[in-house]
Amino acid sequence: MVSQPRTGPRHFERQLAGRILRSALVRYHLGSRGFVFPTCPVLEKIGNGVRADALVQYWFKQDSYINHDLLNQLITLRETGLELHLATVQEHERAGYLWHTLGFERHFAAIHYAAALGVAKPAQGFFEAIELRTGFQPLDLFFIDDSPCNVEAAIARGWSAAVWDGQTRLIDLLSEHGT
Known part of the structure; x- marks a missing residue:
């Protein structure tokens, strides 16, 4: 069995996916809450210094190809x-x-x-x-x-x-x- 590192960008992605995406994406797509609010405590717990609003703005900008x-x-x-x-x-x-x-x-x-x-x-x-x-x-x-x-x-x-x-x-x- 290969253990996953507990630091670095891959760890951050796994933590974000595990704690936010599974629990928040369905709710936020269907309107019960926004994305930034449930992201804040997760980012704080991971402790990497990334603010939720900065993450969201980065995501929006990177995922905004206009045809x-x-x-x-x-x-x-x-x-x-x-x-x-x-x-x-x-x-x-x-x-x-x-x-x-x-x-x-x-x-x-x-x-x-x-x-x-x-x-x-x-x-x-x-x-x-x-x-x-x-x-x-x-x-x-x-x-x-x-x-x-x-x-x-x-x-x-x-x-x-x-x-x-x-x-x-x-x-x-x-x-x-x-x-």
Whole structure:
């Protein structure tokens, strides 16, 4: 049996994963608490000097790749009068980061995220909550996602939906689905 070192970055990762991710990620994605609050005591106990807010900001920045080609396609669609909404599995703090810091508020009519809705994709309640928030009927909605499971769930709810593969232009996906 190989023992794991009790210091250094790998130890920190194991401690963080073991104490936070197992207990907090589900709760924070579904809105019962944010990520920073449960992270503070764990980071203090590990004793490495990293502040929770610094860790979260680092994580958000490192995990924030924006596909500018996709964003430009969305902007073009919006300019034709199409109303765009962002539907995502995020907690409150990361949703705020996407919306305000990355500027998604300039491109979408609204953000609908798991923590605010209390349910995550692919659960039917996620899609139902978006219908209630927007006032749109299922037949009025077109959903794109890179996860076939999420697309299948949207279709099961009565939405038009397609898997976005990163190559197909959005206008072509809309056209293929009669939207």
